[in-house]
Each structure stands twice: as C-alpha cells, then as structure tokens.
Amino acid sequence: MPNISIEGPIIEDVDKKRILVQELTDAATKAYSLPRETIVVLIKENSPENVGVAGKLIIDRK
C-alpha cells in the first residue's frame, strides 16, 4: 500500500502502460512520502460492452 486501481478502456500499446504505471507511481510517492517499492498499480481493462455512460453501453454510443 498505497494501491492505485485504474478502471478504463483497453490499452493496446504496452508502452503506454509502462509510462502510465511510472507516472501514477511518481505521483503517489510524492503524495505519501513512502518508498516507491510500496506503491502497487492495477490497470483494469474493460470491454466496451461492459461499460455504461449516461445509461448507454459504450458499444451503443459510437
């Protein structure tokens, strides 16, 4: 701990995940003054069929 969980759409590019994890960890390390090794990030990828915004599935909004 601290644990960061990020719920979003699918990220195809692994390099984007690399940078995301690095930057989220940078932000948390600063906020909590805790060693970098304690910060865990979980990237949660959601299919557009399983996300609703404003009462509509993403697959129906596009």
Add this chain to the structure above:
Amino acid sequence: MPNISIEGPIIEDVDKKRILVQELTDAATKAYSLPRETIVVLIKENSPENVGVAGKLIIDRK
C-alpha cells in the same frame, strides 16, 4: 462520478446488459440529482471458478 460497479456472474445476453445499465443509471440519477451524463456503470463478469460462496467455489456448488 457517481460510479456504479456491479460484480456478478457472466451475462451472455447483451440486451440484458443494455437494460441493466439503463436501470442502474435511472436509479442513481434520481438519488443524487446529478445529470445522467455523470453516471458511469462498470459490469464486472466473474468466472464461476473465481467466486466462492459459503467457502466453496461456484463450480463445486452446482
């Protein structure tokens, strides 16, 4: 925000997801008096091998 996350078994029928998202959003809009566009729903589908009830996996209960 508000964000609704619903953890359940797999839903095969997309139309059931459509209605679920619509009705959860209706309920939240009323409770919070916030615009529909702010409500996000995440449907989380769990394999019966990864859910335990009363100490037993779902695959072993059926």
Add this chain to the structure above:
Amino acid sequence: MPNISIEGPIIEDVDKKRILVQELTDAATKAYSLPRETIVVLIKENSPENVGVAGKLIIDRK
C-alpha cells in the same frame, strides 16, 4: 453476489438511500435472474475533499 458498489457524494436523506437500494436491487434481480436475497448493495460516500474531476478536487470546483 451479485454485489453492487456505488461511489458518490454524501447522501443526507436516508429515504433516498432506501429508494436507491431498492431500485438498484430491482435492476440486478432482473438482469441476473437470481433471488433478491443474493443482491448486496454498498453505498460509498465520498467527501468533496477526496474526489477529483478533470484534475481538480470538488471543493475547488464550486
């Protein structure tokens, strides 16, 4: 299970919570064809100091 978790601002009026829980449960019962007794709802209330939208805390947006 299914478990519904709803993250939102504080709801002052308990009656609004009563109706919210009832309506979320109605929606889930229909979607999963599972007995009402299996549906659990958690209302998660967040202080405006702990929520950020578009990079700003809610306390700074008003």
Add this chain to the structure above:
Amino acid sequence: MPNISIEGPIIEDVDKKRILVQELTDAATKAYSLPRETIVVLIKENSPENVGVAGKLIIDRK
C-alpha cells in the same frame, strides 16, 4: 456481505483456489460471527502486463 475481494496474479491450480476460498471464508466467519452462507469471495486475476510495482510493470521486473 461480508465480501472479500483478492487482487493477485493468475492462479493456475484450481485446487489452490478451492483452499484459498475456504480459508478466507473461515477467517471472515470468525471475525464477524456471521453465518458462512453470507461470505462471498471474489478472486481477481491480473495479467503481469497490467500490474505495476515500484513504478514498473511485472513483465519488466523479471
């Protein structure tokens, strides 16, 4: 409720899941003095590409 959610790496061996769910349920039953039937466990498996520790993805740490 109570609901236990465990976020970890992938567990290949279903028997390990069986024991895990049983033991987590044992612990919760004791702590809450609630009937075993009320305890739900969700095992959440995360790909090493989606987990970061100390700012690095698991796939880059090995």
Add this chain to the structure above:
Amino acid sequence: MPNISIEGPIIEDVDKKRILVQELTDAATKAYSLPRETIVVLIKENSPENVGVAGKLIIDRK
C-alpha cells in the same frame, strides 16, 4: 500485491481485526507462494445505513 479487501459491518474489537488480518494473510501467502511482506489487507467498515441486502437497508431489516 496481492491485496485483500474485505467489505463488512463495523468491527468494534481491535483484537478481532488483528486475528482477521493474520488469518487472511496466512491464506494468501499459501495460495500465491509469495512472501508475507507482499500481502496487504484493507478492512472496510460499512455503516448499516449504507448497506442493502435484498433491496432493504440493514437499518430497516432489524
């Protein structure tokens, strides 16, 4: 990681929390074959006004 999050009612007795955390950690260590130091447990306490079962708040079921 692994991270265990347990959503339940309020636990008044800190000793029960001590034992709960110890036993959940024992179970996870065994399942994942990971060092004890990596296991994090979060006990989440919910007011009976914020939990619904079968469409009713806990405060209305007792």
Add this chain to the structure above:
Amino acid sequence: MPNISIEGPIIEDVDKKRILVQELTDAATKAYSLPRETIVVLIKENSPENVGVAGKLIIDRK
C-alpha cells in the same frame, strides 16, 4: 471513466491531495487520449487500525 481509485493512509494536507489529483489525472489523460473532464479520482483514506501488512495491523508495526 477512466476512474482512478487510490487506497492509502490518511493525507492531512489538502494541498497534497490537490497535487495528487492533478498528477494522476495528467497521467491518465496521456495514457487514454481522453478529455480531462472524463477522469475521476477517488482518494480513499484508511485508518492504521484497518490496514494490515505482512499479517500485522499498521498500529502494531510502529
């Protein structure tokens, strides 16, 4: 969505929360190429009595 949820100890200084939310949002905006307005951050503060690391509550580790 995307929604970032960060579970950690209590943060006394609101300015640290301000910066944390800003930086987490910066990172997510870049990763997802989505408008800043869609990113929601929830800061979850946990009492040291409710967090266990390596099988011990934080209050017993200090």
